[in-house]
Each structure stands twice: as C-alpha cells, then as structure tokens.
Amino acid sequence: MEGSLLVDSAAANLGATTAARRRRAAGRSGARFLSCPCFSSRDAPATGAWASYYSACCEMLRTVKSVSRVNGWKNGNGHGWATAREESAVLEALEDEYGGMVVDADHLPSGTGEFARSLAASLSYWKSAGKKGVWLKLPLDRSEFIPLALKEGLRYHHAEETYLMLTYWIPDEPCLLPANASHQVGVGGFVINDQMEVLVVQEKYSASTWLGAWKLPTGFIHASEEIFTGAVREVKEETGIDTEFMELIAFRHAHNVAFQKSDLFFICLLRPLSNEIKIDEAEIQAAKWMPLREFMEQPFIQEDHMFRKISDICVQRLRRRYCGLTAHHVVSKFDGGASTLYYSVAEPERGDLSCGIA
Numbered sequence: 204m205e206g207s208l209l210v211d212s213a214a215a216n217l218g219a220t221t222a223a224r225r226r227r228a229a230g231r232s233g234a235r236f237l238s239c240p241c242f243s244s245r246d247a248p249a250t251g252a253w254a255s256y257y258s259a260c261c262e263m264l265r266t267v268k269s270v271s272r273v274n275g276w277k278n279g280n281g282h283g284w285a286t287a288r289e290e291s292a293v294l295e296a297l298e299d300e301y302g303g304m305v306v307d308a309d310h311l312p313s314g315t316g317e318f319a320r321s322l323a324a325s326l327s328y329w330k331s332a333g334k335k336g337v338w339l340k341l342p343l344d345r346s347e348f349i350p351l352a353l354k355e356g357l358r359y360h361h362a363e364e365t366y367l368m369l370t371y372w373i374p375d376e377p378c379l380l381p382a383n384a385s386h387q388v389g390v391g392g393f394v395i396n397d398q399m400e401v402l403v404v405q406e407k408y409s410a411s412t413w414l415g416a417w418k419l420p421t422g423f424i425h426a427s428e429e430i431f432t433g434a435v436r437e438v439k440e441e442t443g444i445d446t447e448f449m450e451l452i453a454f455r456h457a458h459n460v461a462f463q464k465s466d467l468f469f470i471c472l473l474r475p476l477s478n479e480i481k482i483d484e485a486e487i488q489a490a491k492w493m494p495l496r497e498f499m500e501q502p503f504i505q506e507d508h509m510f511r512k513i514s515d516i517c518v519q520r521l522r523r524r525y526c527g528l529t530a531h532h533v534v535s536k537f538d539g540g541a542s543t544l545y546y547s548v549a550e551p552e553r554g555d556l557s558c559g560i561a
Contacts (some may be wrong), residue, residue: 303336443481450527
C-alpha cells in the first residue's frame with residue numbers, strides 16, 4: 204500500500220500540463236492506465252522534486268505492468284490498473300519472522316480462475332519483494348485449488364483431517380523450510396501392584412508373532428499431550444484401571460516404522476489407583492493382573508532382547524537399583540512457554556537410590 208500511496212501522490216502533483224496531456228491521450232485511445240508521462244521521454248522532468256515523483260511513478264507502473272502480464276490483464280481496459288493499485292490481486296497473507304509469507308486460509312478467492320491469477324501474481328510480487336518461503340493452507344472445501352497450486356510449483360508439506368498444507372521456496376538456493384514431522388510417539392504403561400502383579404493385555408488385532416502373548420498396555424499420545432498423561436490415559440482406555448505416573452523408565456528410538464516415520468516409544472512406571480479391570484472390547488481381547496515372574500518368563504520376552512531389557516530395568520527399579528526420570532514443570536525464556544523436563548533426582552554418590560519417591 205505504501206507504493207500505491209506514493210503513486211497517488213505523484214499523480215496528484217504531476218501538474219496541469221501533464222494532466223491535460225493524459226486526458227488527451229485517454230480521449231484518443233480510451234482509459235489507458237499506462238498513459239503516465241513516464242512512458243514518454245519528453246515528459247520527464249530533469250531535476251528537483253518532480254524528478255523524484257516521476258521516478259516513483261515509473262517504478263510503480265513497471266511493477267503493475269509486470270503483474271498485469273502475469274494475470275493476463277489487458278493494458279487498455281483500465282481494470283488492471285485499479286485492481287493492482289488496490290492490491291486485490293495479491294493473496295492476503297502475513298509475513299512470518301523468517302521473511303516468509305503465510306497465506307490467510309480464511310480469505311482465499313472463491314473461484315478457481317481468480318485463485319490461479321491471484322496465486323501467480325502473489326508469487327511474482329513476493330519474489331520481487333525478496334520474500335522466502337510461502338505457506339499455503341487449503342481447507343477441504345478448497346480442494347479444487349490443489350492442482351492449480353501444484354502447477355505453480357508448490358509442493359505438499361503435510362495433510363491433516365481438515366486441510367492440506369503446501370509450500371513454495373522462492374530464493375534460488377537450498378530450501379530452509381522445516382520438513383514435516385518425522386516421528387510418531389508411543390507410550391507403554393508398566394503398572395505393578397503391591398502383590399507384585401503386572402497389568403497386562405492381549406490385543407484383539409495383532410501380528411502373528413504376538414498371538415497368545417500378554418503385553419503391557421500401549422498406544423500413541425495425542426497432539427499437545429504430555430508423555431506421562433498419555434500413558435495414564437492409554438492404560439485407562441484399554442483396561443479401565445486408574446493409575447498415577449511415577450517415572451519414565453526408558454525409551455526406544457526406531458526408524459522406518461509406520462509410513463516410513465521414525466518412532467519414539469516411552470515406557471512409564473505407573474502406580475495403580477484401582478483394581479477392577481474393564482477392557483475396551485473394540486481393541487482388547489483380554490486383560491488381567493499377572494505375577495511379575497510369570498510375565499517375564501513368557502517366551503516372546505525371553506527371546507526378544509529389547510522387551511527382556513525393558514523388563515529387567517523395571518525389576519531393577521522395583522529393587523531400587525535403578526532410577527528413572529520424573530516429570531518437572533518448567534518455563535523457558537527461549538520460547539516463554541511452559542514445558543515438562545524429565546530428569547532423575549537421585550544422588551548415587553550419596554547412596555541415595557530412593558529416586559525421590561516414597
């Protein structure tokens with residue numbers, strides 16, 4: 204808008220002689236928006252304030268002419284000049300802290316033709332303005348815009364239930380836009396009661412290698428959910444048992460799992476607050492309290508190094524020969540937000556392996 208105001212100011216001050224010449228030109232060929240005197244060298248003032256106005260006018264009109272070509276406007280119809288001056292051809296967007304543009308998904312054009320013209324004009328304008336990345340979020344009701352965006356060079360970034368996110372990197376250099384999320388996060392609850400019994404389940408749908416096996420309740424955490432909260436929720440959903448988070452015992456990092464994503468799996472030690480089991484019949488075949496020794500002697504645990512190690516760690520924790528990580532709420536000046544930091548409060552050098560838990 205600053206450029207538009209500058210052109211308006213220049214046009215208002217070009218003088219009566221120049222204005223008359225424009226009117227005569229308009230009378231001969233219609234309302235020509237490119238009839239500014241900067242397109243005739245004999246009209247150019249040599250020095251002074253008029254020269255500055257003249258230069259600004261020419262620069263803005265050259266930009267408008269370039270945008271009009273992108274949008275397919277005809278220079279002689281007058282409409283392109285008005286549309287460009289009002290910046291209605293450029294998609295509404297906000298600049299992010301990295302010099303990129305985030306398109307306002309709530310104010311996209313309604314038709315495919317208008318969207319195609321606006322997107323092309325926007326990319327041209329943002330490139331000339333030195334912008335970098337472009338983020339375009341297309342809701343489900345704008346899915347017809349997807350092939351048009353791809354034709355302009357945008358690429359898929361990620362998809363959610365209600366939208367598709369596309370990106371475009373403007374500079375002729377390696378793209379610095381962050382990639383889509385690369386990990387999924389799972390949790391497992393190691394729940395053990397005062398009788399040294401472990402809460403175990405048999406899943407209704409599982410791989411053949413798991414048939415007949417009794418395993419820990421597991422699942423994936425939700426968006427914006429804490430690891431320990433997710434573990435407590437999954438145990439409740441699958442078995443009906445209420446629990447309290449004690450410690451983060453261990454975690455596993457694997458790659459190329461579901462959809463070629465990496466996987467983080469956190470094992471949490473939980474204390475039961477109830478005893479009566481009520482399974483989720485949609486996912487769980489059966490659930491029960493199993494003696495710890497019986498649980499550990501299962502063939503699939505004895506034959507699998509990872510599960511055997513996890514079980515050994517949990518037993519060592521119960522014997523107070525190992526300390527896990529407890530959750531502590533902290534606030535960082537880095538982002539100003541609250542988060543959870545997991546760390547051990549044990550002091551082995553003093554012989555303290557109580558782990559801060561009674």
